[in-house]
Amino acid sequence: MSNSLRAAIIGATGYGGAELIRLLQAHPYVTITSVVSTSNAGAPLAESFPHLNQIFVGILDELDVDLIAGKADLVFLATPAGVSAELSMKLLAAGLKVIDISGDLRLKSAEAYENWYKKPAAPAEALERAVYGLSEVFGDEVKGMDLISNPGCYPTATLLGLIPAVQAGWIDPSTIIIDAKSGVSGAGRGLGLGAHYAEVNENFSAYKVNKHQHIPEIEQALSRIAGKDIVTTFTTHLVPMTRGIMTTMYATIIGEHTEAEFIEMYRQYYEGRKFVRIRSNGKMPATKEVLGSNYCDIGFAVDERTGRLTICSVIDNVVKGAAGQAIQNLNLMMGWEETTGLLFSPVYP
Amino acid sequence: MSNSLRAAIIGATGYGGAELIRLLQAHPYVTITSVVSTSNAGAPLAESFPHLNQIFVGILDELDVDLIAGKADLVFLATPAGVSAELSMKLLAAGLKVIDISGDLRLKSAEAYENWYKKPAAPAEALERAVYGLSEVFGDEVKGMDLISNPGCYPTATLLGLIPAVQAGWIDPSTIIIDAKSGVSGAGRGLGLGAHYAEVNENFSAYKVNKHQHIPEIEQALSRIAGKDIVTTFTTHLVPMTRGIMTTMYATIIGEHTEAEFIEMYRQYYEGRKFVRIRSNGKMPATKEVLGSNYCDIGFAVDERTGRLTICSVIDNVVKGAAGQAIQNLNLMMGWEETTGLLFSPVYP
Amino acid sequence: MSNSLRAAIIGATGYGGAELIRLLQAHPYVTITSVVSTSNAGAPLAESFPHLNQIFVGILDELDVDLIAGKADLVFLATPAGVSAELSMKLLAAGLKVIDISGDLRLKSAEAYENWYKKPAAPAEALERAVYGLSEVFGDEVKGMDLISNPGCYPTATLLGLIPAVQAGWIDPSTIIIDAKSGVSGAGRGLGLGAHYAEVNENFSAYKVNKHQHIPEIEQALSRIAGKDIVTTFTTHLVPMTRGIMTTMYATIIGEHTEAEFIEMYRQYYEGRKFVRIRSNGKMPATKEVLGSNYCDIGFAVDERTGRLTICSVIDNVVKGAAGQAIQNLNLMMGWEETTGLLFSPVYP
């Protein structure tokens, strides 16, 4: 277990890349030795992100696997869908460890990937080799591996909120409905009318209803936990804010379980995992209560009138939903304490 | 059918009152002859609302039923819960017509009111006499009446979105789940940490889960349509924006019905009702697309994988969810064309 | 003086175009007979702007001067800089009246245009013929003319706030400093990182300091009023909101004048002009107090310690700063009452 690692970030001019830089600046064991951008190579990173002036003084590298392999031990892929599929294998071949933040390696089924992402799937070898790093659930599988597929933002909030109840058999998985809401940073830094300020501000909208590419990722994990195929109803909405995801989840309770019992059961499930906080006070968590941090906060309401459970799960999509969990996976991979470099407080207000 | 009406507004220093003034300024048949505030009587209204400078020059009156009866033919009650319960009967006794925007007269069951509102219910006579003015559904019952209870903001969006499907028997009412989101103006102008800028901005939160006082109002109407008792799961969320409500609703489809069939059926249901717009393009409506207007826009998604229908319904909570629908009810009461004074476009962007 | 006019809108898929449609829907004398877009011709306008579903059912026309001349009497040019320069002359030649909302015809000096806009100037004939329609100041010159250049958003707020004091000789024009702030809609619907939600939200920034193309427009009008060349310091800032401009203006007072005297002098200057509201209560106006409306609200503070006057002037940039003032100019051109179709209240909150 080395306490010193050289990391490269590919896709450093996107929001995921910028957040990796912010967080890794505070990580005691990691040095960023290369930041890569296909579009701005040769320019200082701080030209793209002035908030990093005098904090990160590096120049953007070309995407050149050999160059990266000469500088780094591990690569974070903060790239759009479709890029990691092939790139990850080349990086592994060059002896690098890889943590992929994109969706390319999350689905074990190439067919499902192609159906939902409308792109060619990654090579079978990559899909097989990639370990799905939902840290608090499958973290044990990450240790010592060299290719980690970091979970999507919606799946992270959703799965951490649902898995204990599904595993316990306390809810009927066929009744699960997930109503998800995200801040606009989830759409990335690429321009589009859907992220144009005057269109999004003072507006609340639904998008990709029943068609979001995170649906098969959620169902794959829930099915694995339940031991049978699960399909869910999943709706995504855009909230006029920058960071934050809430998934509000509904399911019919099996048997009799009080709110207090759910809380207790979840606390046991997440015992020792600092980044999941189960609310006890009957108040649901709010996205701002995790902003800028790696926490996932979860609250419960049992409705005796309808026999349904309502779960609210919140994360910062850029941290726990991307860069933060990627570093958490790095810690698990390397055998470091899971929380290394990540124990900072949310920014409030 | 007179084409000239003198209106008083009680609660003119709240947001519902201000919006009534904005909208009635453009109504061809109505003159506002009294604006009433218990707290600021004697001061110009424009001191409370500088945007009305030189637009509405009236002085705030005391709350004095005789005074109002001498000046007006009809009263809008834009008051907090608990006020209309008694006041409405006094106003009626003084010969005034009343349109109540508060929740006091919406529930026919005094017991339900007291359970959900935690206040004493209105007199039985008032509850009986009040007509529930969900214009597009129960509008026929409004004509010629003198006590109208204006629907709540969440119930308006919810019921307009659900009733055609429930009435047609195309969805299973026992499976209805309503995930509701509202802008902050719904909380009114009264101060509270829950509407404090730094707490709400860049934040998305859930509140009153399974406990919102609009639940029995929704269930009362749905049960009436279905001809049997219906209970629903209803969650309310706060969106960092000022105006707008979206309710995302889920239910299991009974039989086989395509998206196109739902759209066609809803269009027939709302035939001739200008303020309900059914989307056809596979895109869900966004709250900004109705901002400042009396429209309710509704979209559908049928998920063949799960057999569920997803409905998104959006309104401006201050207009269709309060002042606008109140004026629509006024039009219906008076036998005027339903759209009189209300046919203005949403404000976009 | 006809009371019936057929209007075309070129650039109907931008925000200025959409606002013209919203406002003209409520104008008693105008019918929109053509909406033109070079990019989306043939498609329903409501595909670009779903909020206009069932409100405006027209199909977008090609940009064809003869076609427009056959359908319309007057054209609003809601086009980006550089388009009107030539187009306006063609439209005039085809017998159409023209109101140009772009900046192409505002500067009388072709050299100044080319310096500040970095584009070729319009033909001298067009620059000469165009009347600068700052309604409350130069409105008399608009009557009966056929080519109106509608003022820019910043100049409108700035000039209405400064001109009475400059004309009265109560402030020293060489000391004028204008600190301007605008909502993001001023940047239009075109995509750019500067209007990307995650970049702009929760952010306040300055841009084009001393370089904004509205500087020569402001100086041209002030110089005309003062009868000598005036240069000003002008800074523009971007506010995380959609609509609204405030210009905060500073100048050294000449002689002794109290706040009350400034207020009285401005009220006399704007006597009878309904869209300028001078605040009397010692409180400065806020942008939201004019949102969605054609008002310009102005407030004053005299600082005896420094001998300086501070003026705050607010408008809705899309209304008084663009579409609303264009319609006001239409009214003046046609000899109609200036306020026709424009007397609606701001939307608050």
Added chain:
Amino acid sequence: MSNSLRAAIIGATGYGGAELIRLLQAHPYVTITSVVSTSNAGAPLAESFPHLNQIFVGILDELDVDLIAGKADLVFLATPAGVSAELSMKLLAAGLKVIDISGDLRLKSAEAYENWYKKPAAPAEALERAVYGLSEVFGDEVKGMDLISNPGCYPTATLLGLIPAVQAGWIDPSTIIIDAKSGVSGAGRGLGLGAHYAEVNENFSAYKVNKHQHIPEIEQALSRIAGKDIVTTFTTHLVPMTRGIMTTMYATIIGEHTEAEFIEMYRQYYEGRKFVRIRSNGKMPATKEVLGSNYCDIGFAVDERTGRLTICSVIDNVVKGAAGQAIQNLNLMMGWEETTGLLFSPVYP
């Protein structure tokens, strides 16, 4: 020089208090041993601030000087104006060091305090003893002292932006105009219509024009630097965002100095001070580029047409404008490296 300090925070349920807790959690030498609230004593702090659940588990103490003296070495006073005036002397008498974040001890003149704050001034002894901790300018005076008055948010941004130019004699101090803009968190957690979401959102307003209590603080420091009395014009505006201040400052340049010369001169002035970043790329800084961090970013524009300099200075009002600079002062007091615990990156986007 001890590397271990026990700190108490009085006013822990306000935003300044919460931010101190967030930042001190990451400080290597400080342990928070008491959090004090007069209103919520006895309750867990995390009830007031759920984002601190499981991060800070302390219970709120009563305000009891002896109790605090028994637990802590130093007290941060994050209290409203009027509280520190007396309290600070009692805390000093009990042997505690004090860093006061309120405005009570900033003005050396009791008369000025009473004129601008409309409250009784602190005892002369306290005013004399308090060291004004504008770290990058007067930081040398802080070392080893026991009563530090932390600068106000507006003064911090303003003074760091102006002092080098004033000290160099490159601008005429009698021409200084400061146009300041702040996010809403500056108003604190106390309720008021001025911080009510629906009033502030999508709104830009000016307030306390020429009357803000930070004016004498700014003038006191500038006068000290200039060696003569300076009065300034200072306007404050409210921006619809939570965190961030920009001050845009104008002054007439004395002599001939280019933008590049100003940049170079400021860089020399702030040599070795990591928290002031001078922009070189002709782009002004934006508030979001320092959000959540202790940086102050400053940019310049020289206008040859008017001979004026425009300076933009941005800070996070809760960090560099309050809690962050307080910790910076703590570091200076204690002889620790100025940046200890404060070298984290801004949160972007």
